[in-house]
Amino acid sequence: MNKLLIVDDHRIFTDGIRFLIEHSTDLKVVGVLHSGSEVIPFLSGNPVDIMLLDIDLPDMQGFEVASMVKKYHPHVRILILSMLDDAESMGRMFEVGVKxxxxKSDGRDEIFKGIEKIRKGDSHWPKSYLELLSKQAGKTSDSRLTQREKEIIALICKGSTSGAIAEKLFxxxxxxxxHRKNIYRKLNVHTSVELAHHAKKHRIT
Known part of the structure; x- marks a missing residue:
């Protein structure tokens, strides 16, 4: 678990992070790409364990790239490196399977911590975002959830799409x-990542 790919269109940043990784860790940078369209062809011919991915790429959005990677190369663990610090961006990434x-503004130590955590199979999310989810969860109650809604929550938390849930539940x-809209309204959450954190904290599933 030491082969790493960097995907970011800011060449000064990629040069810097590549230098730091190669001189501060035992990770091997096997490639540096500057557009989303290069990713799948590269992965098809090169073994990669971890991918550092920017959200804003010149030809496509990071969540589109992440979706394709999880579909065709699900073993690759993805860590997003972005200037965007909003909950919506993070939620979309969680939904497509990002680890x-x-x-970026948090600095080198935080990035290295994130790399090491996903390398070990854990997840890594900004502390400010986790605190926000915790506060939101503390203000809600799941007492009004129906049994069917709890079943759907469990399936959502496992990553099932609405289509897959519909097929399973007939x-x-x-x-x-x-049901999803009602669940979000009752629990005061807005994305699947918020729902997953709430469900875990309150042991709904």
Whole structure:
């Protein structure tokens, strides 16, 4: 678990992070790409364990790249490196299977911590974001959830899509989406990542 790929269009940043990684860790940087369209062809011919991925790429968004990587190369562990520190960006990345998220302005030590955590199979998310989710969870109650809603929460937390949930529960996708909206409203959450943290903290599933 030591082969690392960097995907970021800021060449000064990639030169710097590559130098730091190669001179401060035992990780091997096997490639540096500057566009999203290069990623899948590169992975098809080169073994990669960890990918550092920026959200804003010149040809496509990072969540699109992450989605393709998780589909065709699910073993690759992805750590986002971005200037974006909003909950929506982090939530979208969690939903496509990203293992961690680092804000570039947090500095080298935080990035290295994130790399090491996902390398070990753990996840890594900004402390400010986890605190926000904790505060939101503390203000909500799951006492009004129906049994069917709890079943759907469990499936969402496992990464199932609305289509897969509908098929498993023998209901329509529209019904699942209605349940999802009701769950979000009752628990005061807005994304699957917030729901997952709430469910884990309150042991809903």
């Amino acid at each position: 961690g998220y680092c804000i 209901v329509s996708v529209r019904t699942v989406e209605t």
